[in-house]
Amino acid sequence: MVVADSAARCKVVDFKQTFARDYLCPYCPKHVNQLGTHKPWEEGPHPRPAPPTMQTAARLDSTVLKKLKNFNIVLSSPPDPMHAVHGGMCQRFWFDFLVDGCGNIGKDLEAAQTIISKAKIPTSIKRPDNRMGDRGAGPPSAEQWVTFFRCQLPFIMLHIWAPTLAYDGRASGVREQHFRFEPKTGSSKEDRPLLEGMKHVSDIFPVAMLLCCIVELMEQDLDDDGVEELRQYIKSFNIKLKDLCGQGWLTFNQHIAEHIPDAIKRFGATRNFSCLPFERYNGKLGRINNSGHKQGKMRGP
């Protein structure tokens, strides 16, 4: 099996890296302007065999891995759950959408951080930084994203959006909370628009909860029904996010995550094909004392 993030996987097994045009995915024939949609060919039994490489972004021209017998390069190079979901979808939803795009969650970021700092978290799981949402605090680790989406974000939303969620603002005539969405990344194209403008809390909340459920399920050992539930959650999240923010908001991470359920069926729990253990060692390597010498140069005593 090849375990790598998307960029490294492309280098190792010779997948194309062209997000802007043609086929973008090595596992399916989906085109860039079809993200967040469901195609008839996606129906059928799972996991599916790899489609012909001329219909995908898998070139397989210049890799020695082709010489390995009984090794399917495409199916044995699964998407990485850590980079696709934790560093991809979670990061994009919290930082890019809620914090940067929606004006610090409609000026409620401070209230959210108060809840984060007061939360009682077992010492056995990784606690997110209390400044979660401040770019200066640095990017959260995958384990911190898991804690945040499993244990904290649902309660943050229930607290700061209570007037809308608890009292059904639309039905009761209470003025529903809403934000002006002004994306700081991405650009609107004719065939992939970005839907800027007012976003209502009652439309954002179900999308956020879907992502919380995706993160939760990916921590489990799933049976077949659980894998199909995860598949539906990921597809629903992408479709609802496209409806909320426009197709131009969706990235490759959002699409490639749709292939994680097939990888679970082949390799078992997500921890079996995740980059997380390797990334942990990157952290350890980074903390090795090099006496101020960079690029691997060490000096003896």
Ligand SMILES: [Zn+2]
């Ligand atoms: Zn695909």
